[in-house]
Amino acid sequence: MRNELKIIELTEKYLTGQLSASDRAAFEKKLAESPQLQQDVALQKELMAGIERAALSESIQRAHRKYKMGKSGLSWGVGTFLVIVAAAGLIWFAGHSPQQTRPLPGHEAIILSDSTDTIALDHGRFEAGMNLPSQPFPIYNDRDTVIETKAGIVFAIPAGSFLDANGKKVKGAIQLDIREAMDAAAIIQSGLSTTSGDQLLETGGMFYINASQGDQPLQIDSTKGIYAEVPAEKRDPDMMLFEGKRLADGSLDWVKPTPLEQYLTPVDIHSIDYYPPNYLDSLAATGNDATNKRFTDSVYYSFAADFGDRPTKNEASKTETLLSETVSAGQVAIAEVKTDLDRRTDATVVSTPPSKPDRIRGDVSWNSITDTVAPAPRVSWETSAILIADNLYEVVLTATIPPGWRLYSGSVGEAGPTPVRISVAPSLCAAMIGKLNRAGEKNKFDKNFEREVSYFVDKAVFKQQVRARTDNCRISISITSMLGNDMMAYPIQNLNTSVLLNNAEPLVESLDELLDSASGAYPKGINPAKIKAIWNDKFQNTLLATREFEERIPAIHRTCSGAVLDLYVRHSEKRLDEIDALAATLLTGEERATFEAFADQQYGRVKDGNRFASMLRGYYQRKTTAYTKATRKTHERLWKEHQRNNRNAQSEKAKNTRENKQRASRTYTEEFKMNLAKVNEELGIEKTRPAAPPAVYPVRISRIGWKNVDKYTGMALADIMRDPVGNGIVSAENQRINDSIDARRQRSAEAASVKRARKTDVQDATRERKTLDYTHPMTGKQATIAYKEVAIPIADGDDYDQVRVYLLPDRLSSFQRLYERDGAFQGSLNELLSYQLVCVAYKGNQAYYNAVNNLTAAVHNSPLALEPVSKHDLDVQLRQLRSPYRVKSMLAEVHYQRFEQAESVRQNRMRKRLNLRNELRPVVFPCGTYTIVTEDDEEFAESASVDEDLNKIFKIVEEMPEFPGGMTAMQAYMSNNTKYPQSAIDARASGTIYVQFIIEPTGEVTNVELTRANRFNHDCDNEAIRVIQNMPNWIPGEQDGKPVRVQMNTPVKFTLN
Amino acid sequence: MHDQQILELLRSGKRDKALLRLYKHFPQVERLICSKGGSKEDARDIYQEALIIFCRKVKSVEFELTAGIGTYLYSVSRFLWKDELQRRQKKTTVDFDLDLTPQDEQALQEALERENNLKMAEQVIAGLGQRCRDLLQLFYFQSLSMKVIADKLQFSSEKIARNQKYKCMERAKAKLLALKKQATIQSPDLSLK
DSSP, X not given: OOHHHHHHHHHHHHHXXXXXXXXXXXXXXXXXXXXXXXXXXXXXXXXXXXXXXXHHHHHHHHHHHHHHHTTTSSOOOSEEOOOOOOTTSEXXXXXXXXXXXXXXXXXXXXXXXXXXXXXXXXXXXXXXXXXXXXXXXXXXXXXXXXXXXXXOOEEEEOTTOEEOTTSOBOOSEEEEEEEEEOSHHHHHHHTOOOEETTEEEEOSEEEEEEEEETTEEOEEOTTTOEEEEXXXXXXXXXXXXXXXXXXXXXXXXXXXXXXXXXXXOBOOGGGSOOSOTTHHHHHHHTTSOTTOHHHHHHHHHHGGGGTTTSOSTTSSOTTOOOOOOOOOOSOOOOOOOOOOOOGGGOSSSOOSOSOOOOOOSSOOOOOSTTXXXXXXXXXXXXXEEEEEETTEEEEEEEEEOOTTOEEEOSOOOTTSOOOOEEEEOOOSSEEEEEEEEEEOOEEEEETTTTEEEEXXXXXXXXXXXXXXXXXXXXXXXXXXXXXXXXXOBOOOEEEEEEEEEOOSOTHHXXXXXXXXXXXXXXXXXXXXXXXXXXXXXXXXXXXXXXXXXXXXXXXXXXHTOHHHHHHHHHTTTSOHHHHHHHHHHHOOHHHHHHHHHHHHTOOOOOTTOOTTHHHXXXXXXXXXXHHHHHHHHHHHHHHHHHHHHHHHHHHHHHHHHHHHHHHXXXXXXXXXXXXHHHHHHHHTOOOOOOOOOSOOOOOOOOSOSOOOOOOOOSOOHHHHHHOSSOTTOOOHHHHHHHHHHHHHHHHHHHHHHHHHHHHHHHHHHHHHTOOEEEEOTTTOOEEEEOEEEEEEOBTTGGGSSEEEEEEEESSSSSOEEEEEETTEEEEEEETTSOEXXXXXXXXXXXXXXXXXXXOOSSBOOSOBOOEEEOHHHHHHHHHTSSOHHHHHHHHHHHHHHHHHHHHHHHXXXXXXXXXXXXXXXXXXXXXXXXXXXXXXXXXXXXXXXXXXXXXOEESSOSBOOBOTTHHHHHHHHHHHHOOOOHHHHHTTOOEEEEEEEEEOTTSOEEEEEEOSSOOOOHHHHHHHHHHHHTOOOOBOEEETTEEEEEEEEEEEEEOOO | OOHHHHHHHHHTTOHHHHHHHHGGGHHHHHHHHHHTTOOHHHHHHHHHHHXXXXXXXXHSTTOOOOSOHHHHXXXXXXXXXXXXXXXXXXXXXXXXXXXXXXXXXXXXXXXXXXHHHHHHHHHHHHHSOHHHHHHHIIIIISOOOHHHHHHHTTOSOHHHHHHHXXXXXXXXXXXXXXXXXXXXXXXXXXXXX
16 A cells, blocks of 8 residues: 555544554654644544535435425425315415416416315305405316416316216306415405414415306316416426315315426427537627527537547446546647658648547657656757748748756867757758858856857757758758756757748648647537437427426536436436436536436426427437538548648649749849850950861862871981880970960860859859959959849738739840848849839739839839739730730739639638637537546546546656756755765766656655666765755646656766866 | 434434424524525525534534524524624624523534534535545444445445545545645635624
C-alpha cells in the first residue's frame, strides 16, 4: 500500500479509537511534531463528520419527500390537497384566484361514487355549502356530455355514467345540480371548512355535483367515473383529491385524499424547441439568421456526421470515462516535417477525409536529448517566408529567447559555447541567394565560458533570401542552439523544421487544421439525427410532444447521453414520472438528482395518446441511423468536391507559375540583350562580326594542282634534325611570330575575360534591376545602365481581396509584376524603356482597374484610385495594349487572377462553414469528446474526477513544478549548498552530472537518481544527489487542476577555478 | 405519536421512520417562516437544518428532553431563521425575539457553527461518486464491518474494499483542502453574533 493510504488507515484507526495504547501514544507524539499531520487528521475528522451529516441530510430529504406525498397515511402535513367527493357530497378543489376562466388541462379527476357518507339531515339545519347557488344542467344519460360551470369547471360525462339506487343504468333525461365555491368569499359564505381533521388545507376551490331523475337521487357509476377539469393559475403537484364527509354538526370534513391523474399537456410538436440549450443564441451570435428553421435545422443536423459509422452502443454507459479535450502543452515549435518534393502528395492540400483519429496539435517534437528536462529553458522558433519579387522569397527565422537567458551566436573555439547554427538542406527546388543575415547581436564577456562571446537576448532574427525554382517548394532547415546565462549553460537543442515557399495563401493548410479539430474523437453528446427523427408529425400527440417533456429537454441535452433520450422515446407509452425515474438510474450525482426531481413531479401520460408507441420505436431507430448515414455521406461528398477543387486549383496554379517563369525568363533575356547592346554602344565596342584577316596574299592560279604559300626559314633540315624541339635554335623570326601569336592570344584572352565580366555585370544588373556604372578596364570608357526606383501606392489597397500591379515596358514582349512593400508597390524601371502601369484588383466578384501611361520612375505619393469594371470592359481595355503578344499574356494573367479570386471566395466560404461548425460544436456537444473505454474499470468509473492511477509519473504537465522562488532561487540554492568534494579537487576532476528526481504532489523531492553514466567522480555523484535530495519542497506540478508526480532533471556542474 | 417513541426510533436506528413522524411539526414552522418573510423553500431548508441539529443532539449522551420535540424544533427553526435573516439583510435588529434562555441560545449558536463548518465537508462528500459515498457512509455512519460492506457493494474482496475506502478518503481530503484554500481567499466576514 502506498504511504499516503497507510497514513489514512492509521488516522482512521486513531480517530475511531482502534489503536492500542502504545500505538496511540506514538501517533500522538508524531502529531505534536508535525503540523502537516495535524492538518491531515483534522481534515479526515471533518470529513467523517461530514459523512454523517451527508447521510442525515439524505435521510431527511427522503422523509421530506415522503411527507409531501402523504404516503404514510398518518401524517398528512401541510400541503395542498385536491378533494373530490362522492355524488352526494361537496367537492373541494384546490385552485387559485377565481379570475382565470380557462381550465388547465391536466387537472382531471375522477369522481368516485361513494354514497356511504351521506347522513340524513333535517331540513333547516345548517349544511355547509348548500347555500351556494345551484347550477342546474339537464342532460341525457345515454349520451356523452360536456358541461362548463360559471367558474369554468369543465365536466366530461360519458354516456351511462349515472345509476339508479339499484345500480342500474338510468335512461333518458336527468338533472344535474352543480354548485361551486371557487373563491375565498364563496367558501367563507357557504360555511365550508378548510381543514382535514386538525390539519390545515390549502384550497383552490370546491364544487358539488348531484344528479337526480325526477325525485330519484342517482349515483355515479364507480367503475367509470366522470371527468372534471378544474381551472387553476398554476399547477401545484402536491394537489390531491379529497372527499367531503358530512359531520353531525352539518359541516364537512375532508377525507380520503387521492392523488390526481396528472395528464400531460399536448402541444404542437413543431412549436417545441428540441435544440440543445443556447444553440439558437449561439447561432445568432455568429451573425447568422437563427429564425430560419431550415437553416438552423440544417446546421444542427449536419453534426450528425460526427457520429458516422462508429458503434452506437457505447453512447452512454455507466463505465464511460470522459476525457477532457486534448491540451497542447506549453510552447510550440514547428512540428517536424519531412522534406517532400513530390508535388502530388501536396503538403498543402488536405488529402485526408474528416474521420481522422484525434491528433494532438501543438506537438513539440524536439529530437534532442533534453526533451525530458522539464525546467530547461527553451528557445521557440517561428519561421515565415515572404515573397519579395518574382520567385524570390525572404525566409525569416525568429527565435524567442526566454528571459534571463542568452542565445550564443558567435563561435569562440572548442571550449566556447556552441553558436547557433542554421543550416538549410540543399534542395532541388530552391537556391540560396546571399548569406544568412542576423540582427540584434550583442557582445559581452560571458562568465560561463570566460571569454567574450556574441549572443542574442530576447529575440534573434535571421533572414535568408531564397529563390524558388518550382512551386510549393519546401526547404528543410535545421537549427542548433545553446542557451546560457551567468550561472550555467544549458545543453544543446536541435530542431528540424521546414518552410513552405508558396505565395498562395495557405488557406488549405489551415483548413486542414480546422477539419482536424472538427473531426476529432467521438463526440459525447446527443446525435442530432435522433432529434431529427422525432421532430416531426409522426410524434404528435405522444409523450414527446408535451409541455412537460419540453421542460426536460435542456436537462436531457445536458446529460449528453443519447441513452437518456432513447428512454423517453422507447417507453413513450409509460408514465412520464416512471421514465424520469428510469433516467435517474442511468445517471449520477447532480444529474441524477435533477431527474429524480422530475420524477417527483409525478406526471403521467398523454390522454388518449400512444396507441402507436411500439410502431414509433422502430421508426425512431431506423430514421436515426438513416439520417446519420446520410449526413455523413453529404459531408464526405462535400469534402471530396472540395478536394477536387483544390487539386484543380493546384494545377491551374502550377500552370500559371510555369507560364510566369517562362515569361520572366524571356523578358529577362530581352532586357539583358537590350542592356548589353546599350553598354557596348556606349563603350564603342562594335558588334561582333566575323574577324577579317589582317592581311592577304594575292596569288594567281593558272594551273590546277597543289599550291603552297611558303617562305624559306634559312635553316637546313639537318639542323632541325639535330635539335627537334628547337630549344635555343628558334630563330628570331620564329620568336617574333611566336611572340606575336602569344600576344594576340593573350590579348584576346584578356578581351574575352573582360567581355565575360562585362556580360556578368550586365546580367547581374538586369536581374537585380540595379543601376550599373561600368568602366572598361582597358579603355577606360564608361557606360551606364540606369534603373530607377518607382513606388506607387494603391488607394484603399487593403479593402480589396487581391491587388495586382503590372509593368508593361514598350519594347519587351511581356509584362513584369510589382510587389507590395511598406504600403506601396515597388520596383525599378529601366531608363531605356517607357512603361505603362496596369492595376487589377478584386473585391468578391467585382473587378477594379486603372492604368498609367508613361510611368515616371519616382516615389509616387498620391495613391492610384481604381475604378470598378466589368469583365467585358476589362478585356476591352487590355486589348488596347500595344503589342499583341503582350495582350495575350496579359489576358492569360488576368484570367488567372480572376480564377484565383473565385478560388479564394470558395475557400472562404468553406472556411466560414467550418468555423461555424467549430464554434457551434461545443454548444451542440457540450460534454466534449471521449474515446471508447473498453477495459472494465472495476471500481469507480463514474465521472471525470475518477481514479486515475495516482502513481503515474508525468514528464510534462500543464503547470510544471516550481522551486520556491523560481529558477534564480534554485540556482542560488545549488551554488550555495553544493560542496566540491575534496577528493575531486585533489584529483582535479570536474564536469557535469545529470540528476533526475520526482516532485511529489506534496512538493517533496523523491527518487533522486543519476541519469547518465557520465560520472566522472564518485564523490561528486554523491554530492550532487545529496544537494538535490535536500532541496526544500517545491510547488508541485498540476495536471487537470490536480497535483501529480512529475519527473524532473537538472545538471549539476562542478568546475574548478 | 409520542415524543418518547420518536426518540426510541431514532436511537434504534430507524431514522427514516422517525424523521417522517417529525415532519408533522413542519406546518407550524412553515407558517412561522412564511410569516417572517421567508419562502416555502426557505422553510424547507430551515426545517431540515433544524432536524439535523436535533438528531445530533439526540445522539449526544447529555440529551434531555425538557419540552416537547415540536416545541424544540420550533425554537431551533426560529433561531435559524433569525440567523439567516440577519445574514441576508445584514440588519442586526430583527424584529422578533427568540424566547430562549441565554445558555440555550449559546448552545444553539455553537451547534449552528459546527454545522456550518461541516457544510463544506458535506459538499465534498456529495461531490464524490455514488459508490464512494456509499462506501464511506456504510463504514463511518452505519458502522458496518468491511466484510459486510464488501459484500453489500459487491467488491471482489474485503482488502480491495478497504483500499478503495482509503482512496476515496484521500480524494475527499484533497478536495476539501482545495475547497478550503479557495474559501480562505474569498472568506466573507463570518461574524455570527
